[in-house]
Amino acid sequence: MNQGLTLLPQSATAAARATDTLYLVLVGFSGLIAAIFITLIIVFCYRYRRNAQADRSKPPSHAWGLEAAWTIAPLLVFLWLFAWAARDYAVQARAPDNAMQIFIVAKQWVWTVEHPNGRREINELHIPVDTPVKLIMTSQDVIHSFFVPAFRNKRDVVPGRYSTIWFQADRPGKYLLLCAEYCGTEHSEMKGRIIAMEPEDYTRWEQDGAGEAGLAQQGFALFRQHGCMGCHAAASTVHAPELSGLLGRRVHLSDGSSLVADETYVRDSIMEPQKAIVAGYDAIMPSFKNQLNEEEIMAIIEYIRSLGPDQLMGERP
Ligand code: HEC
Ligand SMILES: [Cu+2]
Incomplete structure (x- = not known):
């Protein structure tokens, strides 16, 4: 595999970093709760082991304060996590109005890309950094899924309808693009790369492909x-x-x-x-x-x- 194309890469967008933070906090909370339970289990196993001298004379039947605390505290934590995740989700679900639009057609087993100026690519997607990019995607055959681990972002690509995904890369580099929905024998080979470039380099790259008719012009001809x-x-x-x-x-x-x-x-x-x-x-x-x-x-x-x-x-x- 090319250098810099690792499966568990550093996140390359602000949204991806937000997802990482949320994920770490979730893992942290789960770990904390697990640690509290395991500690209590060990402590009580030891304290009330057989033949231990512990006082067993007046077992409490209720501890309202304690019960209310262990119900309300997790509830508040979960509501807070929900609000946090919902906000991040909403940001990722809706592309900014000024996003650059690029079309993607998935088919067994390639990703084809159509830039608005008519430039086409296969299994490669060049984008400028620090620019919101919105993809309008469909499939020509079965369900595929557009997945870029470095963006922590994934969307199903379904025949007969358009799905969209957007991102804003903030580091130039090459990022692995995978199909994350089993789509036939060569599913595992259905991969490409996102090439994020400085805006000047991107403009140069885009103009290299000029000369072909722009997408809208092709549409006019078809029309x-x-x-x-x-x-x-x-x-x-x-x-x-x-x-x-x-x-x-x-x-x-x-x-x-x-x-x-x-x-x-x-x-x-x-x-x-x-x-x-x-x-x-x-x-x-x-x-x-x-x-x-x-x-x-x-x-x-x-x-x-x-x-x-x-x-x-x-x-x-
Ligand atoms: C025989 C005449 C005719 C032809 C040819 C035709 N259309 Fe239409 N089109 C209509 C009529 C009438 C409507 C409105 C009724 C309807 O929704 O079907 C319409 C509706 C539409 C709409 C929805 C418009 C809206 O305001 O919601 C789109 C989009 C459209 N056509 C695109 C096309 C395209 C693209 C082509 C060529 C590939 C095409 N049409 C060919 C007659 C035609
Ligand atoms: Cu696929």
Whole structure:
């Protein structure tokens, strides 16, 4: 294995260090409680051993103070631990709004990466340090799990939906990336590395891959190629919703419910348009299930994202 790619590495993000601290405190408390119990067991075994001269005449039946103390003290400790862990969890669950977005498609048995500028990688993910990075991930076949031990962070990658994970590395370096969900015979070989670089180095690296079309541009090409434009372009005569500014917008559906459009919603709209019909429109959109693969759908999503709310569908990104 490459140097610096160890399985139990030093944590490389602030969130990972917070997890380490919490974990150590949990282990510490468990150890403390175990030590108290073991000590008491030994002391009482010795004191009340057979033939010992201990006073056994008036065994107490109750000690309210003691019982209340050993109930309330652990309760308070557990509530405090819960609040602490819940706060750390909430921080890890929601990416900051300014996070850089990168798409990941997992498949037996590789990790493919799509950067917004169109640069692609396999089993390697270059990121800048001190920058929040959000991954939007899906699988092309079975369930995989994105796991970076140095980030103390793991998320299932499931076919048919998007899951996200975010992190902010604060040390340049190479970190092991593993699949943590058994996904077939070469599951154990499904590994890669995260390469965290100084922002200047990252910018240089990113520009090296320029020349290829950006992801949004690829999406625009697909959008035309597959005839989405025929219905969704501003000039179209077909009655279809305007997709500019869709991500993050509240959408009202024909069954009376509503939701905020995210990547999964857009993906479902393309793959299974019958699942949710936008209120006020006819269910005329065909499914593109067998025509678009996961990478292509991500490109289309990136194209839709690249259109600001005040831009019209059909403009080149
Ligand atoms: C035959 C016309 C037609 C074609 C072709 C078509 N759509 Fe649609 N699309 C619609 C209509 C009508 C709706 C609204 C009704 C519904 O939800 O199915 C819609 C809804 C959507 C939505 C949800 C919009 C919202 O406001 O919630 C998305 C996203 C979408 N289409 C993307 C696409 C993409 C991407 C393509 C090409 C791969 C495409 N559509 C091709 C007619 C079409
Ligand atoms: Cu896997």
